[in-house]
Amino acid sequence: ALALEPAVLLMDEPLSNLDARLRAQLRIELKGLTRTIGITTVYVTHDQTEAMVMGDRIAVMNHGEILQEGTPQALYQRPASLFVAKFLGEMNFLAGVIESSNGKFARVATTAGPLIAVCSEETPAQGSVVVGIRLEDASLASGPGENVISARVTARHYLGDAFLYEMKNGRQSLQIRLSKQERLELNVEVHLAFPRECCIAFRDDSEQKLRQ
Numbered sequence: 001a002l003a004l005e006p007a008v009l010l011m012d013e014p015l016s017n018l019d020a021r022l023r024a025q026l027r028i029e030l031k032g033l034t035r036t037i038g039i040t041t042v043y044v045t046h047d048q049t050e051a052m053v054m055g056d057r058i059a060v061m062n063h064g065e066i067l068q069e070g071t072p073q074a075l076y077q078r079p080a081s082l083f084v085a086k087f088l089g090e091m092n093f094l095a096g097v098i099e100s101s102n103g104k105f106a107r108v109a110t111t112a113g114p115l116i117a118v119c120s121e122e123t124p125a126q127g128s129v130v131v132g133i134r135l136e137d138a139s140l141a142s143g144p145g146e147n148v149i150s151a152r153v154t155a156r157h158y159l160g161d162a163f164l165y166e167m168k169n170g171r172q173s174l175q176i177r178l179s180k181q182e183r184l185e186l187n188v189e190v191h192l193a194f195p196r197e198c199c200i201a202f203r204d205d206s207e208q209k210l211r212q
Contacts, residue, residue, distance in 0.1 A: 002037065009034070012044045027053045048088050052076065060084045080121045082130055082202040091132040092174050098126050098201070106201045112169040113149040117199035128204040135164070137198035138176040141191040148193045153184050167192075 001009060014030075015023045031054050034041045045051050051058050052072045059069040060083070068080045079085035082093075096110035106123060108115050110131055117131045141148045151167035151174055159177070165184060167174040176192065184190060 002033075002039070006039070009039050009041045010044075011041060013046070015050065016045075016047075023050075030054065052088070058088075060087055078118075078120075079132070079200065079202075082132070082205050085132045085200065085202060090135050090175070092135065092176075094131045094133070094172065095204070096129055096131055096201075098124070098129055101125055105196060108201055110172075112151075112172045112174070115147055115149075115194065115199050116196040117201040118197060120200050120202050122203040123201045124203055129201045130204050132200045132202060133194050133198060135175050135177040138174075138178075138192045138194055140178070140182060141193040143191055145191075145193070147196055147199065148191050150189055150191050152189050153186050156184065156186060 011030075015026055018026065027050060043051075043054050045054070055072055057070060058072055058075050059066050060075065061067065062083055068075055068084045075084060076088050079088060085091055086093075094110040094112050094115070096108040096115070099107045099109050099114070101107070101119060101123070103125075104119055105116055106119050106129070108117055108129060108131055115131055117129075123129060144150075149169055151169040153165055154168050155166035157164040157166075158180075160180075162177050162179055163183060165176050165178065167176065167190075174192070178184070
């Protein structure tokens, strides 16, 4: 394909059948190769990690419609919709109802407690929403406060460079990722802080589907 010197190169999941180690190696090599040659490449993948590593810009599509397009960092940190948030990376999703909003931030009564969250492009001025929080954006707090909720540690998983914790706040399940220096014991009650800039309020798609 490269020997033909095309104006645009299309790759449709070229690494999907490779083992994990080889796939990770070839991602870097392919990206370097296309940049060295200077060829625009459209790369189709369902692997979110592959999209983040390979893409200068990412377009998330659903049923042929582009829902959001931008840099990997922009899509990861500021997904425009609940669909995009679920597609890129891992998140905790808390159902809630907007108590007040100024268009930039909204105070939401969630199933785990009150949280102040950034408004996404589709956040309604009132009504039901879903608050999304990345697993790595939680930190331990010394006590109650703004955007702080309590939770009990129910499971701990060693990831090598970090621990993945499963937690419970009443009936609400949460997952957080902490460095391996912050080892928590099982069944202890902790306070978790979520910066307001890292909490995003999305329109509750389930309500829209019910209306349809």
